[in-house]
Amino acid sequence: MSTRTLDYTEPGALVMWFSDGWMITKRNLLKMKRSPDMLLFAVLQPIMFVLLFSQVYGGSIAVEGTDYTQFLMAGIFAQTVVFGSTFSGAAMAQDLKDGIIDRFRTLPMSGSAVLIGRTNADLVLNAISVLIMMGTGLLVGWRVNTSLSSSLAGVGLLLLFSYAFSWVMALLGMSVKTPEVINNASFMILFPLTFISNAFVQSSNLPTPLRIFAEWNPVSALVHAARELFGNLGSAPVPDVWPLQHAVETVLIGAALMLVVFVPLCIRKFASISSR
Amino acid sequence: MNIIETSALVKTYKAKGGRIHALDGFDLAVAEGSVEALLGPNGAGKTTVVKILATLARPDAGTAVVDGIDALRDPKAVRRIIGVSGQYAAVDENLTGFENLEMVGRLYHLGVRRARERAAELIDLFELTEAQNRPVKGFSGGMRRRIDLAGALVIRPRVLFLDEPTTGLDPRSRMAMWEVIHNLVADGTTLLLTTQYLEEADQLADHISVIDGGRVIADGTADALKAQIGGHRVEVTLVHAADAGRVQGILARHGAGQVTSSSEGRSLGVRVDNGPAALQSVLGELNSSGIALHDAGIRRPTLDDVFLKLTGHKAEAGADDDELQEAR
Numbered sequence: 380m381s382t383r384t385l386d387y388t389e390p391g392a393l394v395m396w397f398s399d400g401w402m403i404t405k406r407n408l409l410k411m412k413r414s415p416d417m418l419l420f421a422v423l424q425p426i427m428f429v430l431l432f433s434q435v436y437g438g439s440i441a442v443e444g445t446d447y448t449q450f451l452m453a454g455i456f457a458q459t460v461v462f463g464s465t466f467s468g469a470a471m472a473q474d475l476k477d478g479i480i481d482r483f484r485t486l487p488m489s490g491s492a493v494l495i496g497r498t499n500a501d502l503v504l505n506a507i508s509v510l511i512m513m514g515t516g517l518l519v520g521w522r523v524n525t526s527l528s529s530s531l532a533g534v535g536l537l538l539l540f541s542y543a544f545s546w547v548m549a550l551l552g553m554s555v556k557t558p559e560v561i562n563n564a565s566f567m568i569l570f571p572l573t574f575i576s577n578a579f580v581q582s583s584n585l586p587t588p589l590r591i592f593a594e595w596n597p598v599s600a601l602v603h604a605a606r607e608l609f610g611n612l613g614s615a616p617v618p619d620v621w622p623l624q625h626a627v628e629t630v631l632i633g634a635a636l637m638l639v640v641f642v643p644l645c646i647r648k649f650a651s652i653s654s655r
Numbered sequence: 656m657n658i659i660e661t662s663a664l665v666k667t668y669k670a671k672g673g674r675i676h677a678l679d680g681f682d683l684a685v686a687e688g689s690v691e692a693l694l695g696p697n698g699a700g701k702t703t704v705v706k707i708l709a710t711l712a713r714p715d716a717g718t719a720v721v722d723g724i725d726a727l728r729d730p731k732a733v734r735r736i737i738g739v740s741g742q743y744a745a746v747d748e749n750l751t752g753f754e755n756l757e758m759v760g761r762l763y764h765l766g767v768r769r770a771r772e773r774a775a776e777l778i779d780l781f782e783l784t785e786a787q788n789r790p791v792k793g794f795s796g797g798m799r800r801r802i803d804l805a806g807a808l809v810i811r812p813r814v815l816f817l818d819e820p821t822t823g824l825d826p827r828s829r830m831a832m833w834e835v836i837h838n839l840v841a842d843g844t845t846l847l848l849t850t851q852y853l854e855e856a857d858q859l860a861d862h863i864s865v866i867d868g869g870r871v872i873a874d875g876t877a878d879a880l881k882a883q884i885g886g887h888r889v890e891v892t893l894v895h896a897a898d899a900g901r902v903q904g905i906l907a908r909h910g911a912g913q914v915t916s917s918s919e920g921r922s923l924g925v926r927v928d929n930g931p932a933a934l935q936s937v938l939g940e941l942n943s944s945g946i947a948l949h950d951a952g953i954r955r956p957t958l959d960d961v962f963l964k965l966t967g968h969k970a971e972a973g974a975d976d977d978e979l980q981e982a983r
Binding site: 388389395398399402406410411413416477479481482483484485486487488492608618651653654 | 706709711712713731735736737739741743744745746747748749750754757758761762763764790802806816
């Protein structure tokens with residue numbers, strides 16, 4: 380071995396940002412591919428949810444203006460991608476615990492690459508989940524009643540929201556001591572957030588305090604926007620609140636807000652974290 | 656020229672029940688091309704020093720300069736010339752040995768071809784062929800450490816930081832790791848390593864800084880430090896604990912320090928100036944007094960001895976000698 384440091388030319392900031400982010404994305408995807416149990420869980424859980432809710436509750440829950448299977452699907456899509464985003468937090472916490480973050484932080488790489496690689500990989504996982512759920516939904520009688528472009532916009536909106544939410548969870552993941560905390564904490568927050576919404580029932584049937592919460596809940600807006608774009612609203616009345624009257628806009632604003640606030644917070648946090 | 660310089664580093668951590676002073680006015684200067692060991696028990700502040708120099712942590716006060724670059728102002732420039740390998744192997748379990756090294760090369764922006772070439776070179780150099788194409792999980796601690804160390808060497812760094820490179824390894828892996836490190840520094844890489852073991856510092860370092868309570872309490876070559884605490888210890892283990900009183904007297908006459916004894920009183924030891932000669936005369940006298948022995952021998956000073964001498968308290972990490980206590 381020679382004593383001379385290996386010389387190398389550093390690429391420009393933009394090229395570096397892109398190539399480092401891509402390297403970490405690839406690493407995370409490879410990791411998913413090599414943990415078949417995780418992949419299986421990610422594939423089976425959405426199928427299970429679709430079948431459970433549509434077959435078990437489908438006969439007992441009546442909704443106004445449409446049948447339950449049509450009503451339900453967008454709710455399950457939204458719930459699954461929101462839960463999927465928590466993986467970003469758990470994975471950041473795990474990487475921190477394993478010490479690999481220390482390795483990354485001593486390399487002259489782009490300061491946002493690890494976070495971009497993380498959220499990108501989870502976006503891919505969520506996209507796979509959505510496709511599987513849509514396939515399963517079609518099998519149990521769910522139908523898209525709008526144009527192709529409108530339904531693609533629906534998928535895009537679900538993924539945009541989940542991507543933005545991944546950054547929120549990533550910040551949480553870097554702030555906790557162990558990966559287990561993330562799983563417990565996210566259940567405490569996400570169960571109310573996804574169940575006190577219009578995902579599984581119409582909010583008009585809820586007691587007043589819960590109804591108000593559900594109507595202003597961003598998850599409700601996401602579910603409602605997806606129903607709108609897939610054409611699953613039927614003749615059900617739309618509650619007279621701004622976020623549901625303008626559901627697509629609400630989701631876009633919400634996602635933009637999460638990104639504007641949490642991307643810089645995450646990058647700042649990342650620059651100071653270290654294991655143990 | 657000094658390639659590493661720190662002055663008056665202070666770092667405190669918040670913890671339950673108050674603040675912990677990890678570093679408390681820490682000064683260090685390491686000459687280019689030399690091997691410096693930071694020797695001290697757990698919690699002495701060794702890892703914190705490495706973290707600050709490796710740009711992983713920021714001190715509350717003080718300066719840290721690596722190769723003329725201010726590590727606090729321009730961490731990215733420091734990252735271009737250093738290699739770091741920590742106490743816990745920072746490798747990706749799901750990637751193969753080759754993929755781990757290739758990824759590090761890519762993140763140094765070596766380019767695809769050169770990153771692969773370098774990964775292959777390091778696989779050969781560190782005899783990692785077995786782990787080349789298989790995910791790292793499932794390999795031994797020694798193998799992971801080697802992959803981690805190889806990762807630290809991808810760019811042939813000017814300055815290498817190794818934080819407790821052999822802690823937790825079995826004796827054979829430890830020896831193998833020492834050999835690897837020996838070869839590494841033979842070509843003039845500057846190395847800063849931390850360790851709890853005097854023997855390790857002795858084997859590898861040109862210069863040793865003994866750390867306690869977040870500051871350097873003594874420094875010098877291994878020989879100079881050992882001279883400070885005396886060359887050897889004579890230790891005997893008795894068949895009958897009842898002989899302890901007489902043996903203590905004999906050891907005190909031949910020794911150059913306080914006689915220590917184990918809690919149950921059957922193992923006694925003392926620092927001596929000339930190990931072999933002292934052992935012979937101690938054994939002669941014990942023999943003529945008819946005292947039966949299980950075991951007897953001389954050993955070199957341990958970290959515990961250094962600490963006892965320098966600080967008056969024991970190094971908590973010296974687990975090997977835990978049952979030796981000051982004889983009253």
